[in-house]
Amino acid sequence: MLPFKLHDVMGTAENEWKLRHTLGGASRLGKSCTAALILGKHDEEKQKEAYFIGKHMYLSYRAAKDLNIFRSDVLPASGKFSLISAPLLFHLEEDPSLFEEIRKGSETIENINFAKVHEAVRNGPGMDKTKELLSKNSLIALTLVHKFPKSESQHAIENLILALGD
Numbered sequence: 001m002l003p004f005k006l007h008d009v010m011g012t013a014e015n016e017w018k019l020r021h022t023l024g025g026a027s028r029l030g031k032s033c034t035a036a037l038i039l040g041k042h043d044e045e046k047q048k049e050a051y052f053i054g055k056h057m058y059l060s061y062r063a064a065k066d067l068n069i070f071r072s073d074v075l076p077a078s079g080k081f082s083l084i085s086a087p088l089l090f091h092l093e094e095d096p097s098l099f100e101e102i103r104k105g106s107e108t109i110e111n112i113n114f115a116k117v118h119e120a121v122r123n124g125p126g127m128d129k130t131k132e133l134l135s136k137n138s139l140i141a142l143t144l145v146h147k148f149p150k151s152e153s154q155h156a157i158e159n160l161i162l163a164l165g166d
Contacts, residue, residue: 013089014133020060020084022055030054049144053157056141060164063134064087070122080114086133088117102131138165 003030027050032081033054064118067084069076082088092098098120121127148154 001020013086013093014129017084017086017089017133018059020155021059025062026058028033029058044147049147053141053144056137056144056156057161059137060134060161062131063137064164067127067134068117068125073119073122074121075115075118075149080109081118082093083112083117087121087124087126089126090129091121093124095120134165138162 032049032050033050037050041061042050063086066082066087069081069085070087075081081147082107088098101113101117138161142158145154145157145161
């Protein structure tokens with residue numbers, strides 16, 4: 001297997017986020033969906049579509065989870081959150097001045113004022129871009145689900161995807 005070509009990924013918030021989460025979970029869900037179709041003796045084209053349904057469902061889930069961190073003005077119970085969340089990465093693309101606060105964590109994460117970062121991101125452009133990211137991945141998954149014959153399973157998967165956007 002050839003390594004990923006990072007020249008198209010590095011420096012772009014969406015591409016970096018997508019690659020990280022594809023490697024971190026989306027690929028596993030996609031392969032699980034593929035396995036289900038292999039067991040059901042579906043053709044390779046349907047297996048490939050199932051992979052991408054799972055992948056984009058996971059990316060939708062991840063975007064929704066990232067958004068929820070910043071929807072409230074209250075920090076998570078731990079007082080911390082992922083510094084690679086989509087809203088933060090998109091915010092940094094538009095406002096790199098927030099890097100100054102994040103760099104304070106180079107020795108210890110305790111040096112970062114998470115409340116300051118949270119407030120900036122919560123009120124910044126990263127929220128809308130993450131909503132777009134969620135919508136884009138949900139739409140891809142839904143489009144692929146609709147290529148399958150109508151069934152209870154198809155309807156259940158469609159409902160799962162739609163629930164992520166709520």
